[in-house]
Amino acid sequence: MVNTRSTKYDENFYNKDDRRTKSDERRTNDDDRRTVRWQEDERKSDGKRTKTEDRRTNDDDKRTVRRLNVVSGRIDGVEHQIDQVGIKVNRIEKVERKLEDTRRQVQKEILERIEGLGHQLHRTSITDLEHGPTSLGTPLQHSSLMHTERSVHKMLKPPTYDGQSSWSMYRRQFEAAAKANGWTPQEMATSLVISLRGQALEILQSIPEE
Structure with missing residues (x-):
């Protein structure tokens, strides 16, 4: 005879195991x-983060550009300004070279004029010594007479000359006063x-004394 109680117990045990198994499977x-x-969700979130980072990278690249x-x-602009400055410097250098050439030319002309007057003064002094007394008396007496005659009139003082203005214009003024x-x-040489x-x-100082 089969034990009914034992059979029911086994069935209940197996049923509980099945329920546990099913519960575990559901979990x-x-x-x-x-x-x-x-x-x-992680993949979507990663995709969104990637897109956001890409947009940020693109924005950064655009800002960098x-x-x-x-x-x-x-x-x-700076290179253009440098070029303009270089052009101006070249122009200034050209002007300075022209001014230097002009200054040298003027100095040369003045030197030649002064040397000519110096030679003329030297020849005049030698001629006065060689001829000795003249119809107006000795050279000293002649000079005294001319000085006395000129003292009656008002003496005209010639302007000064610094080498900056035109020599030909100054020469006209000087010769008119003389x-x-x-x-x-x-006296002209001395006054000059x-x-x-x-x-x-300064040019006069470079002329050797005779």
């Missing part, structure tokens, strides 16, 4: 579904030496 399935959903364009434009004052060549200033006076 496992739930965990799997949660895992799948989490993975999908704009900054580079601005810097490049400024560099071009003629009005009745100067001898020696006294009237020199600046560069003209």
